[in-house]
Amino acid sequence: MIDSFFISNYKSIRRAALSCKRINVFIGEPNSGKSNILEALSLLGNPVFTDGMLSKQILRYKTLGDIFYDFNINRPILIQGGNINTALEYAVRENGVPENEFQLTITDGKTSHNHSPFKIGHNGELKGDGTYPDSAFKYYQYKRLDNFQVQFLSSLSTPFGENLPALLLSNEDYRAWASDFFASKGFNLTLKPAENEINISKIINNAIYSYPYQSVSETLQRVVFYMMAIKSNKNAILLLDEPETNTFPFYTKFLGESMALDKANQYFITTHNPYLLINLIEKTSFEDINVCVATMNDDYTTEIITLSQTQLEQVLDLNSDVFFNLDAIID
Incomplete structure:
Protein backbone atom coordinates (compact mmCIF):
# COMPACT_ATOMS: atom_id res chain seq x y z
CA MET A 1 0.00 0.00 0.00
CA PHE A 137 0.82 -2.03 -9.16
CA LYS A 138 -1.61 -3.98 -11.35
CA TYR A 139 -3.81 -2.46 -14.04
CA TYR A 140 -6.87 -4.56 -14.92
CA GLN A 141 -9.18 -3.88 -17.84
CA TYR A 142 -11.96 -6.19 -18.95
CA LYS A 143 -11.68 -7.34 -22.55
CA ARG A 144 -13.79 -9.96 -24.31
CA LEU A 145 -11.15 -12.53 -25.26
CA ASP A 146 -11.32 -14.96 -28.17
CA ASN A 147 -8.59 -17.16 -26.71
CA PHE A 148 -6.94 -17.69 -23.35
CA GLN A 149 -3.31 -18.41 -22.51
CA VAL A 150 -1.79 -21.16 -20.40
CA GLN A 151 -0.22 -19.18 -17.56
CA PHE A 152 -0.08 -20.81 -14.13
CA LEU A 153 0.19 -17.74 -11.94
CA SER A 154 -1.06 -17.17 -8.41
CA SER A 155 -3.19 -14.21 -9.54
CA LEU A 156 -5.19 -13.10 -12.55
CA SER A 157 -2.77 -11.96 -15.25
CA THR A 158 -2.67 -8.28 -16.15
CA PRO A 159 -4.18 -6.47 -17.86
CA PHE A 160 -6.83 -8.68 -19.53
CA GLY A 161 -6.88 -11.91 -17.50
CA GLU A 162 -5.73 -14.27 -20.27
CA ASN A 163 -4.97 -16.97 -17.67
CA LEU A 164 -8.53 -17.23 -16.32
CA PRO A 165 -9.02 -20.96 -17.18
CA ALA A 166 -5.67 -21.91 -15.64
CA LEU A 167 -6.43 -19.82 -12.55
CA LEU A 168 -9.78 -21.56 -12.02
CA LEU A 169 -8.24 -24.99 -12.60
CA SER A 170 -5.43 -24.43 -10.13
CA ASN A 171 -7.43 -22.95 -7.25
CA GLU A 172 -10.34 -24.78 -5.68
CA ASP A 173 -11.74 -21.70 -3.90
CA TYR A 174 -11.84 -19.58 -7.07
CA ARG A 175 -13.34 -22.49 -9.01
CA ALA A 176 -16.03 -22.99 -6.36
CA TRP A 177 -16.93 -19.29 -6.40
CA ALA A 178 -17.25 -19.20 -10.20
CA SER A 179 -19.21 -22.45 -10.20
CA ASP A 180 -21.66 -21.13 -7.60
CA PHE A 181 -21.98 -17.86 -9.50
CA PHE A 182 -23.02 -19.56 -12.74
CA ALA A 183 -25.18 -22.05 -10.85
CA SER A 184 -27.20 -19.08 -9.55
CA LYS A 185 -28.06 -18.45 -13.22
CA GLY A 186 -28.97 -22.09 -13.88
CA PHE A 187 -25.73 -23.05 -15.63
CA ASN A 188 -22.82 -25.34 -14.83
CA LEU A 189 -19.22 -24.16 -15.09
CA THR A 190 -17.34 -26.43 -17.48
CA LEU A 191 -13.54 -26.33 -17.63
CA LYS A 192 -11.69 -27.98 -20.52
CA PRO A 193 -8.01 -28.27 -19.47
CA ALA A 194 -6.74 -29.82 -22.71
CA GLU A 195 -8.23 -27.01 -24.80
CA ASN A 196 -7.61 -24.31 -22.14
CA GLU A 197 -11.22 -23.22 -22.49
CA ILE A 198 -14.20 -22.33 -20.31
CA ASN A 199 -17.75 -23.31 -21.20
CA ILE A 200 -21.06 -22.97 -19.44
CA SER A 201 -23.52 -25.82 -19.73
CA LYS A 202 -27.14 -26.68 -19.12
CA ILE A 203 -28.77 -30.09 -18.81
CA ILE A 204 -32.06 -30.68 -20.62
CA ASN A 205 -33.62 -34.18 -20.52
CA ASN A 206 -30.27 -35.67 -19.51
CA ALA A 207 -28.57 -34.03 -22.50
CA ILE A 208 -25.76 -31.52 -21.94
CA TYR A 209 -25.73 -28.33 -24.00
CA SER A 210 -22.46 -26.40 -23.77
CA TYR A 211 -21.84 -22.80 -24.78
CA PRO A 212 -18.46 -21.10 -25.26
CA TYR A 213 -17.47 -18.58 -22.62
CA GLN A 214 -17.33 -15.91 -25.32
CA SER A 215 -21.13 -16.13 -25.66
CA VAL A 216 -21.77 -15.44 -21.97
CA SER A 217 -23.30 -12.02 -21.22
CA GLU A 218 -20.83 -9.20 -20.70
CA THR A 219 -22.16 -8.45 -17.22
CA LEU A 220 -21.45 -12.00 -16.03
CA GLN A 221 -18.01 -12.06 -17.66
CA ARG A 222 -17.13 -8.72 -16.10
CA VAL A 223 -18.20 -9.87 -12.63
CA VAL A 224 -16.07 -13.02 -12.91
CA PHE A 225 -13.10 -11.01 -14.24
CA TYR A 226 -13.12 -8.37 -11.50
CA MET A 227 -13.93 -10.83 -8.70
CA MET A 228 -10.98 -12.99 -9.75
CA ALA A 229 -8.78 -9.87 -9.77
CA ILE A 230 -9.95 -9.08 -6.23
CA LYS A 231 -9.79 -12.62 -4.86
CA SER A 232 -6.49 -13.69 -6.42
CA ASN A 233 -4.45 -10.67 -5.31
CA LYS A 234 -2.99 -9.95 -1.89
CA PHE A 248 -26.33 -4.55 -14.52
CA PRO A 249 -26.85 -2.26 -11.46
CA PHE A 250 -27.22 -5.15 -8.98
CA TYR A 251 -23.76 -6.42 -9.90
CA THR A 252 -22.30 -2.91 -9.92
CA LYS A 253 -23.40 -2.65 -6.29
CA PHE A 254 -21.97 -6.11 -5.62
CA LEU A 255 -18.57 -5.19 -7.06
CA GLY A 256 -18.48 -1.98 -5.02
CA GLU A 257 -19.20 -3.84 -1.80
CA SER A 258 -16.58 -6.49 -2.63
CA MET A 259 -13.89 -3.84 -3.12
CA ALA A 260 -14.90 -1.94 0.00
CA LEU A 261 -14.74 -5.07 2.16
CA ASP A 262 -11.44 -6.28 0.71
CA LYS A 263 -8.78 -5.28 3.25
CA ALA A 264 -6.01 -7.18 1.44
CA ASN A 265 -5.50 -4.74 -1.45
Whole structure:
Protein backbone atom coordinates (compact mmCIF):
# COMPACT_ATOMS: atom_id res chain seq x y z
CA MET A 1 0.00 0.00 0.00
CA ILE A 2 1.34 3.42 -0.91
CA ASP A 3 0.85 6.57 1.16
CA SER A 4 1.11 9.00 -1.76
CA PHE A 5 1.79 9.38 -5.45
CA PHE A 6 3.24 12.06 -7.69
CA ILE A 7 2.73 12.47 -11.46
CA SER A 8 4.19 15.11 -13.76
CA ASN A 9 4.00 15.80 -17.50
CA TYR A 10 1.65 12.93 -18.37
CA LYS A 11 -1.02 14.01 -20.88
CA SER A 12 -3.25 16.61 -19.14
CA ILE A 13 -1.42 16.17 -15.82
CA ARG A 14 1.24 18.84 -15.48
CA ARG A 15 1.75 18.11 -11.79
CA ALA A 16 -0.47 16.09 -9.45
CA ALA A 17 0.02 14.58 -6.03
CA LEU A 18 -2.29 12.75 -3.65
CA SER A 19 -2.13 11.40 -0.12
CA CYS A 20 -3.60 7.94 -0.61
CA LYS A 21 -5.90 5.69 1.39
CA ARG A 22 -6.97 2.07 0.92
CA ILE A 23 -9.78 3.04 -1.48
CA ASN A 24 -9.17 5.96 -3.86
CA VAL A 25 -12.01 6.89 -6.22
CA PHE A 26 -11.77 9.46 -9.01
CA ILE A 27 -14.94 11.05 -10.36
CA GLY A 28 -15.54 14.03 -12.62
CA GLU A 29 -16.80 15.13 -15.98
CA PRO A 30 -15.63 13.46 -19.21
CA ASN A 31 -12.21 14.59 -20.42
CA SER A 32 -11.17 15.80 -16.97
CA GLY A 33 -8.18 13.45 -16.78
CA LYS A 34 -9.45 10.64 -14.54
CA SER A 35 -8.24 7.85 -16.80
CA ASN A 36 -4.94 9.67 -17.30
CA ILE A 37 -4.24 9.25 -13.59
CA LEU A 38 -4.65 5.47 -13.74
CA GLU A 39 -2.70 5.22 -16.99
CA ALA A 40 0.22 7.05 -15.41
CA LEU A 41 0.10 4.84 -12.31
CA SER A 42 0.07 1.75 -14.54
CA LEU A 43 3.60 2.71 -15.62
CA LEU A 44 4.72 1.97 -12.05
CA GLY A 45 3.92 -1.70 -12.64
CA ASN A 46 5.27 -4.14 -15.16
CA PRO A 47 5.08 -2.28 -18.49
CA VAL A 48 2.47 -3.73 -20.82
CA PHE A 49 3.91 -4.61 -24.20
CA THR A 50 1.55 -6.23 -26.72
CA ASP A 51 3.00 -7.68 -29.92
CA GLY A 52 6.19 -5.74 -29.33
CA MET A 53 4.40 -2.42 -28.73
CA LEU A 54 3.84 -0.38 -25.59
CA SER A 55 0.11 -0.95 -25.15
CA LYS A 56 -1.94 1.60 -27.08
CA GLN A 57 -5.15 0.12 -25.71
CA ILE A 58 -4.21 1.09 -22.16
CA LEU A 59 -2.20 4.29 -22.70
CA ARG A 60 -4.31 5.57 -25.64
CA TYR A 61 -1.85 7.20 -28.00
CA LYS A 62 -1.00 7.33 -31.71
CA THR A 63 2.65 8.28 -31.32
CA LEU A 64 4.49 8.25 -28.02
CA GLY A 65 4.79 12.03 -27.95
CA ASP A 66 1.01 12.15 -27.46
CA ILE A 67 1.31 11.10 -23.82
CA PHE A 68 3.62 13.99 -22.87
CA TYR A 69 2.04 17.13 -21.42
CA ASP A 70 1.41 19.52 -24.32
CA PHE A 71 3.40 17.08 -26.51
CA ASN A 72 6.62 18.47 -25.02
CA ILE A 73 9.05 15.54 -25.18
CA ASN A 74 11.86 17.71 -23.82
CA ARG A 75 10.39 17.34 -20.33
CA PRO A 76 10.37 13.78 -18.95
CA ILE A 77 7.28 12.08 -17.62
CA LEU A 78 7.95 11.35 -13.94
CA ILE A 79 5.78 9.10 -11.78
CA GLN A 80 6.40 8.10 -8.18
CA GLY A 81 4.37 5.82 -5.94
CA GLY A 82 5.72 4.15 -2.82
CA ASN A 83 9.31 3.15 -3.53
CA ILE A 84 8.73 2.78 -7.30
CA ASN A 85 9.88 5.52 -9.66
CA THR A 86 9.22 5.66 -13.39
CA ALA A 87 10.70 8.04 -15.95
CA LEU A 88 9.83 8.19 -19.64
CA GLU A 89 12.06 10.55 -21.56
CA TYR A 90 13.61 11.23 -24.91
CA ALA A 91 16.87 9.30 -25.12
CA VAL A 92 20.01 11.41 -25.48
CA ARG A 93 23.56 10.13 -25.68
CA GLU A 94 26.28 11.31 -23.33
CA ASN A 95 27.56 13.70 -26.01
CA GLY A 96 24.11 15.31 -26.23
CA VAL A 97 23.11 13.73 -29.53
CA PRO A 98 19.47 12.51 -29.52
CA GLU A 99 18.93 8.81 -30.25
CA ASN A 100 15.58 9.30 -32.02
CA GLU A 101 13.85 7.05 -29.49
CA PHE A 102 12.52 7.11 -25.94
CA GLN A 103 13.66 5.31 -22.84
CA LEU A 104 11.41 4.01 -20.06
CA THR A 105 13.17 3.45 -16.74
CA ILE A 106 11.51 1.85 -13.71
CA THR A 107 13.42 1.64 -10.43
CA ASP A 108 12.60 0.68 -6.88
CA GLY A 109 14.71 3.28 -5.14
CA LYS A 110 17.29 0.74 -3.98
CA THR A 111 20.82 1.70 -4.95
CA SER A 112 21.77 -2.00 -5.10
CA HIS A 113 19.37 -2.52 -8.02
CA ASN A 114 20.31 -1.03 -11.36
CA HIS A 115 17.46 -1.51 -13.81
CA SER A 116 18.24 -0.94 -17.46
CA PRO A 117 15.78 1.16 -19.47
CA PHE A 118 13.43 -0.05 -22.18
CA LYS A 119 14.11 1.54 -25.57
CA ILE A 120 10.90 2.54 -27.37
CA GLY A 121 10.36 4.04 -30.82
CA HIS A 122 8.12 6.99 -31.65
CA ASN A 123 5.30 4.63 -32.65
CA GLY A 124 5.57 2.69 -29.37
CA GLU A 125 7.60 -0.18 -30.80
CA LEU A 126 9.88 -1.92 -28.30
CA LYS A 127 13.42 -1.53 -29.62
CA GLY A 128 15.38 -2.76 -26.63
CA ASP A 129 14.40 -4.84 -23.60
CA GLY A 130 14.88 -3.36 -20.17
CA THR A 131 14.41 -4.62 -16.63
CA TYR A 132 12.04 -3.63 -13.87
CA PRO A 133 11.66 -4.33 -10.14
CA ASP A 134 8.91 -6.31 -8.49
CA SER A 135 5.88 -4.04 -8.24
CA ALA A 136 2.49 -4.27 -6.53
CA PHE A 137 0.82 -2.03 -9.16
CA LYS A 138 -1.61 -3.98 -11.35
CA TYR A 139 -3.81 -2.46 -14.04
CA TYR A 140 -6.87 -4.56 -14.92
CA GLN A 141 -9.18 -3.88 -17.84
CA TYR A 142 -11.96 -6.19 -18.95
CA LYS A 143 -11.68 -7.34 -22.55
CA ARG A 144 -13.79 -9.96 -24.31
CA LEU A 145 -11.15 -12.53 -25.26
CA ASP A 146 -11.32 -14.96 -28.17
CA ASN A 147 -8.59 -17.16 -26.71
CA PHE A 148 -6.94 -17.69 -23.35
CA GLN A 149 -3.31 -18.41 -22.51
CA VAL A 150 -1.79 -21.16 -20.40
CA GLN A 151 -0.22 -19.18 -17.56
CA PHE A 152 -0.08 -20.81 -14.13
CA LEU A 153 0.19 -17.74 -11.94
CA SER A 154 -1.06 -17.17 -8.41
CA SER A 155 -3.19 -14.21 -9.54
CA LEU A 156 -5.19 -13.10 -12.55
CA SER A 157 -2.77 -11.96 -15.25
CA THR A 158 -2.67 -8.28 -16.15
CA PRO A 159 -4.18 -6.47 -17.86
CA PHE A 160 -6.83 -8.68 -19.53
CA GLY A 161 -6.88 -11.91 -17.50
CA GLU A 162 -5.73 -14.27 -20.27
CA ASN A 163 -4.97 -16.97 -17.67
CA LEU A 164 -8.53 -17.23 -16.32
CA PRO A 165 -9.02 -20.96 -17.18
CA ALA A 166 -5.67 -21.91 -15.64
CA LEU A 167 -6.43 -19.82 -12.55
CA LEU A 168 -9.78 -21.56 -12.02
CA LEU A 169 -8.24 -24.99 -12.60
CA SER A 170 -5.43 -24.43 -10.13
CA ASN A 171 -7.43 -22.95 -7.25
CA GLU A 172 -10.34 -24.78 -5.68
CA ASP A 173 -11.74 -21.70 -3.90
CA TYR A 174 -11.84 -19.58 -7.07
CA ARG A 175 -13.34 -22.49 -9.01
CA ALA A 176 -16.03 -22.99 -6.36
CA TRP A 177 -16.93 -19.29 -6.40
CA ALA A 178 -17.25 -19.20 -10.20
CA SER A 179 -19.21 -22.45 -10.20
CA ASP A 180 -21.66 -21.13 -7.60
CA PHE A 181 -21.98 -17.86 -9.50
CA PHE A 182 -23.02 -19.56 -12.74
CA ALA A 183 -25.18 -22.05 -10.85
CA SER A 184 -27.20 -19.08 -9.55
CA LYS A 185 -28.06 -18.45 -13.22
CA GLY A 186 -28.97 -22.09 -13.88
CA PHE A 187 -25.73 -23.05 -15.63
CA ASN A 188 -22.82 -25.34 -14.83
CA LEU A 189 -19.22 -24.16 -15.09
CA THR A 190 -17.34 -26.43 -17.48
CA LEU A 191 -13.54 -26.33 -17.63
CA LYS A 192 -11.69 -27.98 -20.52
CA PRO A 193 -8.01 -28.27 -19.47
CA ALA A 194 -6.74 -29.82 -22.71
CA GLU A 195 -8.23 -27.01 -24.80
CA ASN A 196 -7.61 -24.31 -22.14
CA GLU A 197 -11.22 -23.22 -22.49
CA ILE A 198 -14.20 -22.33 -20.31
CA ASN A 199 -17.75 -23.31 -21.20
CA ILE A 200 -21.06 -22.97 -19.44
CA SER A 201 -23.52 -25.82 -19.73
CA LYS A 202 -27.14 -26.68 -19.12
CA ILE A 203 -28.77 -30.09 -18.81
CA ILE A 204 -32.06 -30.68 -20.62
CA ASN A 205 -33.62 -34.18 -20.52
CA ASN A 206 -30.27 -35.67 -19.51
CA ALA A 207 -28.57 -34.03 -22.50
CA ILE A 208 -25.76 -31.52 -21.94
CA TYR A 209 -25.73 -28.33 -24.00
CA SER A 210 -22.46 -26.40 -23.77
CA TYR A 211 -21.84 -22.80 -24.78
CA PRO A 212 -18.46 -21.10 -25.26
CA TYR A 213 -17.47 -18.58 -22.62
CA GLN A 214 -17.33 -15.91 -25.32
CA SER A 215 -21.13 -16.13 -25.66
CA VAL A 216 -21.77 -15.44 -21.97
CA SER A 217 -23.30 -12.02 -21.22
CA GLU A 218 -20.83 -9.20 -20.70
CA THR A 219 -22.16 -8.45 -17.22
CA LEU A 220 -21.45 -12.00 -16.03
CA GLN A 221 -18.01 -12.06 -17.66
CA ARG A 222 -17.13 -8.72 -16.10
CA VAL A 223 -18.20 -9.87 -12.63
CA VAL A 224 -16.07 -13.02 -12.91
CA PHE A 225 -13.10 -11.01 -14.24
CA TYR A 226 -13.12 -8.37 -11.50
CA MET A 227 -13.93 -10.83 -8.70
CA MET A 228 -10.98 -12.99 -9.75
CA ALA A 229 -8.78 -9.87 -9.77
CA ILE A 230 -9.95 -9.08 -6.23
CA LYS A 231 -9.79 -12.62 -4.86
CA SER A 232 -6.49 -13.69 -6.42
CA ASN A 233 -4.45 -10.67 -5.31
CA LYS A 234 -2.99 -9.95 -1.89
CA ASN A 235 -1.05 -6.80 -0.96
CA ALA A 236 -1.55 -5.48 -4.48
CA ILE A 237 -2.38 -2.00 -5.77
CA LEU A 238 -5.27 -2.51 -8.19
CA LEU A 239 -5.96 0.08 -10.90
CA LEU A 240 -9.52 -0.20 -12.26
CA ASP A 241 -10.85 2.21 -14.89
CA GLU A 242 -14.67 2.26 -14.81
CA PRO A 243 -15.07 -1.41 -13.79
CA GLU A 244 -18.86 -1.00 -13.78
CA THR A 245 -19.15 -0.36 -17.53
CA ASN A 246 -21.95 -2.36 -19.22
CA THR A 247 -22.83 -4.03 -15.92
CA PHE A 248 -26.33 -4.55 -14.52
CA PRO A 249 -26.85 -2.26 -11.46
CA PHE A 250 -27.22 -5.15 -8.98
CA TYR A 251 -23.76 -6.42 -9.90
CA THR A 252 -22.30 -2.91 -9.92
CA LYS A 253 -23.40 -2.65 -6.29
CA PHE A 254 -21.97 -6.11 -5.62
CA LEU A 255 -18.57 -5.19 -7.06
CA GLY A 256 -18.48 -1.98 -5.02
CA GLU A 257 -19.20 -3.84 -1.80
CA SER A 258 -16.58 -6.49 -2.63
CA MET A 259 -13.89 -3.84 -3.12
CA ALA A 260 -14.90 -1.94 0.00
CA LEU A 261 -14.74 -5.07 2.16
CA ASP A 262 -11.44 -6.28 0.71
CA LYS A 263 -8.78 -5.28 3.25
CA ALA A 264 -6.01 -7.18 1.44
CA ASN A 265 -5.50 -4.74 -1.45
CA GLN A 266 -5.39 -1.02 -2.24
CA TYR A 267 -7.63 0.39 -4.97
CA PHE A 268 -7.51 3.27 -7.44
CA ILE A 269 -10.82 3.42 -9.30
CA THR A 270 -12.50 5.74 -11.78
CA THR A 271 -16.27 5.73 -12.14
CA HIS A 272 -19.27 7.57 -13.55
CA ASN A 273 -21.68 5.28 -11.72
CA PRO A 274 -23.59 6.37 -8.59
CA TYR A 275 -24.30 2.76 -7.53
CA LEU A 276 -20.59 1.96 -7.39
CA LEU A 277 -19.64 5.27 -5.77
CA ILE A 278 -22.36 5.23 -3.09
CA ASN A 279 -21.64 1.63 -2.09
CA LEU A 280 -17.92 2.28 -1.82
CA ILE A 281 -18.58 5.25 0.47
CA GLU A 282 -21.23 3.50 2.57
CA LYS A 283 -19.18 0.33 3.11
CA THR A 284 -15.84 2.03 3.80
CA SER A 285 -14.84 4.08 6.83
CA PHE A 286 -13.80 7.69 6.12
CA GLU A 287 -10.25 6.87 7.26
CA ASP A 288 -10.01 4.31 4.45
CA ILE A 289 -11.48 6.16 1.47
CA ASN A 290 -10.61 9.12 -0.74
CA VAL A 291 -13.15 10.44 -3.19
CA CYS A 292 -11.47 12.86 -5.56
CA VAL A 293 -13.05 15.08 -8.18
CA ALA A 294 -10.90 15.54 -11.28
CA THR A 295 -11.45 18.87 -13.02
CA MET A 296 -10.00 20.41 -16.17
CA ASN A 297 -8.74 23.92 -15.46
CA ASP A 298 -8.83 26.85 -17.88
CA ASP A 299 -5.23 26.09 -18.88
CA TYR A 300 -6.27 22.52 -19.81
CA THR A 301 -4.53 20.87 -16.87
CA THR A 302 -6.04 18.25 -14.60
CA GLU A 303 -6.58 19.18 -10.97
CA ILE A 304 -7.45 16.67 -8.24
CA ILE A 305 -9.79 17.88 -5.48
CA THR A 306 -10.16 15.54 -2.49
CA LEU A 307 -13.58 15.66 -0.82
CA SER A 308 -13.87 16.21 2.92
CA GLN A 309 -16.01 14.09 5.23
CA THR A 310 -18.73 16.75 5.09
CA GLN A 311 -18.64 16.68 1.30
CA LEU A 312 -18.87 12.88 1.32
CA GLU A 313 -22.02 13.20 3.41
CA GLN A 314 -23.37 15.53 0.70
CA VAL A 315 -22.59 12.85 -1.87
CA LEU A 316 -24.59 10.31 0.13
CA ASP A 317 -27.50 12.74 0.49
CA LEU A 318 -27.55 13.39 -3.26
CA ASN A 319 -27.39 9.65 -3.97
CA SER A 320 -28.05 8.95 -7.67
CA ASP A 321 -28.08 12.70 -8.44
CA VAL A 322 -24.48 13.16 -7.31
CA PHE A 323 -23.04 13.39 -10.84
CA PHE A 324 -25.47 16.20 -11.68
CA ASN A 325 -24.22 18.26 -8.74
CA LEU A 326 -20.43 17.93 -8.66
CA ASP A 327 -19.91 21.68 -9.07
CA ALA A 328 -22.15 22.38 -6.07
CA ILE A 329 -20.20 19.91 -3.93
CA ILE A 330 -16.75 21.34 -4.63
CA ASP A 331 -17.72 25.04 -4.65
